[in-house]
Amino acid sequence: MTSTIAxxxxxxxxxxxxxxxxxxxxxxxxxxxxxxVPEIFHATWSTTLLRCGKHLMSLGHxxxxxxxxxxxxxxxxxxxxxGLLGCLSGEGRMLYYSQWxxxxxxxxxxxxxxxxxxxxxxxLSHVTRxxxxxxxxxxxxxxxAKLTHVAEFASLEDFRRWHKDPxxxxxxxxxxxxxxxxxxxxxANAANFVMLMEGGEVYTWGxxxxxxxxxxxxxxxxxPASQAGFVEALxxxxxxxxxxxxxxxxxxxxxxxxxxxYLWGTSLPGGEAEIRCLKEAAAGEVVLVELPAAEDGAEPExxxxxxxxxxxxxxxxxxxxxxxxxxxxxGQLGLGSEQTSFPDWTEVTGMSKVQRVFCxxxxxxxxxx
Numbered sequence: 165m166t167s168t169i170a171x172x173x174x175x176x177x178x179x180x181x182x183x184x185x186x187x188x189x190x191x192x193x194x195x196x197x198x199x200x201v202p203e204i205f206h207a208t209w210s211t212t213l214l215r216c217g218k219h220l221m222s223l224g225h226x227x228x229x230x231x232x233x234x235x236x237x238x239x240x241x242x243x244x245x246x247g248l249l250g251c252l253s254g255e256g257r258m259l260y261y262s263q264w265x266x267x268x269x270x271x272x273x274x275x276x277x278x279x280x281x282x283x284x285x286x287x288l289s290h291v292t293r294x295x296x297x298x299x300x301x302x303x304x305x306x307x308x309a310k311l312t313h314v315a316e317f318a319s320l321e322d323f324r325r326w327h328k329d330p331x332x333x334x335x336x337x338x339x340x341x342x343x344x345x346x347x348x349x350x351x352a353n354a355a356n357f358v359m360l361m362e363g364g365e366v367y368t369w370g371x372x373x374x375x376x377x378x379x380x381x382x383x384x385x386x387x388p389a390s391q392a393g394f395v396e397a398l399x400x401x402x403x404x405x406x407x408x409x410x411x412x413x414x415x416x417x418x419x420x421x422x423x424x425x426y427l428w429g430t431s432l433p434g435g436e437a438e439i440r441c442l443k444e445a446a447a448g449e450v451v452l453v454e455l456p457a458a459e460d461g462a463e464p465e466x467x468x469x470x471x472x473x474x475x476x477x478x479x480x481x482x483x484x485x486x487x488x489x490x491x492x493x494x495g496q497l498g499l500g501s502e503q504t505s506f507p508d509w510t511e512v513t514g515m516s517k518v519q520r521v522f523c524x525x526x527x528x529x530x531x532x533x
Contacts, residue, residue, distance in 0.1 A: 374414045440507040
């Protein structure tokens with residue numbers, strides 16, 4: 165049996181999550197399958213959304229008024245500091261989070277609403293929203309398609325107006341990108357977008373400050389920051405996963421097929437809490453993570469998973485160790501210390517058999533088994 169454990173607590177340590185009454189209610193709705201482990205579907209400063217089987221449960225600011233079935237097919241969640249704003253269904257239809265308030269302004273119900281099906285409305289494969297409000301989507305492709313069409317909008321409102329009537333005059337995307345291949349992931353941090361292709365290539369675009377694009381944006385042969393550009397620093401590697409702060413921060417990471425992790429960007433730009441290994445990196449570089457050796461002095465291990473928060477990063481090694489780095493003002497590193505930052509990689513002691521990790525802006529969640 166596995167469990168979900170979260171850091172970001174008052175005593176700066178990891179604890180089971182969810183727990184107590186909320187935990188019992190959640191599992192009671194899972195067709196009486198208490199061995200199912202909830203996964204973090206979406207998390208921000210004020211809300212954590214859990215998924216277990218076909219069901220979703222929200223803890224924090226957003227509270228669900230009814231049970232949402234069919235959650236297994238939902239993907240590409242995006243939101244803001246208050247919580248979830250929307251996601252995609254398995255068939256590529258948009259669902260938007262909505263609330264109904266009473267005359268006193270109190271929330272009485274919250275749910276995901278699906279816009280009316282329309283054959284003219286294109287099916288989407290990915291959607292994400294950066295912290296600056298810009299929204300990017302990719303479109304579902306035919307099986308033999310070799311080109312990805314990416315549409316970028318200045319705001320969620322602009323995207324929704326276009327999505328309701330894509331053929332309407334004056335509602336076109338602000339920017340259109342075309343990238344060879346098929347997309348596997350599309351994510352965003354404060355002002356940048358990262359797209360991983362099924363072939364393992366990584367593309368970035370957005371705000372070029374703080375080394376956030378991992379590629380040069382000026383000079384001969386370079387692609388401007390506003391356009392989707394290939395990250396040459398990761399060329400020749402088969403990247404399996406990318407991660408960044410889900411609308412927050414300036415950090416990004418890539419996990420390669422051979423178990424190596426590469427970082428770029430910065431935490432707390434110009435501050436004393438900046439992650440040490442990133443300080444000397446140039447704009448077009450990525451940094452290969454070198455973890456501290458295990459207590460038995462064994463050789464460096466492969467990495468199985470990586471999570472990125474606003475200003476912190478967490479890694480899971482092949483032996484189940486959890487290593488963290490970055491800001492710890494909210495206890496998000498789970499080290500049991502009130503030290504506000506750890507500029508070097510540090511192992512979280514007392515934890516074993518860690519399988520997966522997920523970082524919210526100021527919290528860390530992990531699955532153990």
